[in-house]
Amino acid sequence: xxxxxxxxxxxxxxxxxxxxxxxxxxxxxxxxxxxxxxxxxxxxxxxxxxxxxxxxxxxxxxxxxxxxxxxxxxxxxxxxxxxxxxxxxxxxxxxxxxxxxxxxxxxxxxxxxx
Amino acid sequence: xxxxxxxxxxxxxxxxxxxxxxxxxxxxxxxxxxxxxxxxxxxxxxxxxxxxxxxxxxxxxxxxxxxxxxxxxxxxxxxxxxxxxxxxxxxxxxxxxxxxxxxxxxxxxxxxxxx
Numbered sequence: 001x002x003x004x005x006x007x008x009x010x011x012x013x014x015x016x017x018x019x020x021x022x023x024x025x026x027x028x029x030x031x032x033x034x035x036x037x038x039x040x041x042x043x044x045x046x047x048x049x050x051x052x053x054x055x056x057x058x059x060x061x062x063x064x065x066x067x068x069x070x071x072x073x074x075x076x077x078x079x080x081x082x083x084x085x086x087x088x089x090x091x092x093x094x095x096x097x098x099x100x101x102x103x104x105x106x107x108x109x110x111x112x113x114x
Numbered sequence: 115x116x117x118x119x120x121x122x123x124x125x126x127x128x129x130x131x132x133x134x135x136x137x138x139x140x141x142x143x144x145x146x147x148x149x150x151x152x153x154x155x156x157x158x159x160x161x162x163x164x165x166x167x168x169x170x171x172x173x174x175x176x177x178x179x180x181x182x183x184x185x186x187x188x189x190x191x192x193x194x195x196x197x198x199x200x201x202x203x204x205x206x207x208x209x210x211x212x213x214x215x216x217x218x219x220x221x222x223x224x225x226x227x228x229x
Binding site for chain 1: 159221
């Protein structure tokens, strides 16, 4: 079985401040991990993914995430928040090896305060 | 490149009416999915089709049926709509095996209101 926990359904940061969105996963086998972003009234799009290569993964719009096996975490960060980063962010987990279902966290809504 | 296309984008139904949400993808993906998104509950899987010719229940299948018409198309049907089915519905597709990592590609969503 696999699961994802996102700590904090709402996070507020000031423009220019560090963005940190937390994700912890549970998986009985090595996982593939994803962050998706959803802008208002749009579908989800991939921000970045971890697939067992480099543990520090860089994505679009200056975001990055670090896979920490010992902590079972895959937190999303961005050094300096921009107003355009206001969106909902979803962490997701799946597994390698043929077809596997994807399990999502409940999402974190990021508010950026000017 | 259209990706995943869903229709309709908006629909209002009365309780007991039926409707079908259509989804098509042009990426030659084997797997297709229907999710619903509700405030505070994230994305919940309704049904999925791992490959053409197969469909399986997800977390919340009650009140829905699906058809994998061909490799490109995967439809979701509400036979007798209920207010609890008011939601935003997303279709997605993915590929697996080889260099593929199961990344999901989403449509723009279909906003359904049941009165």
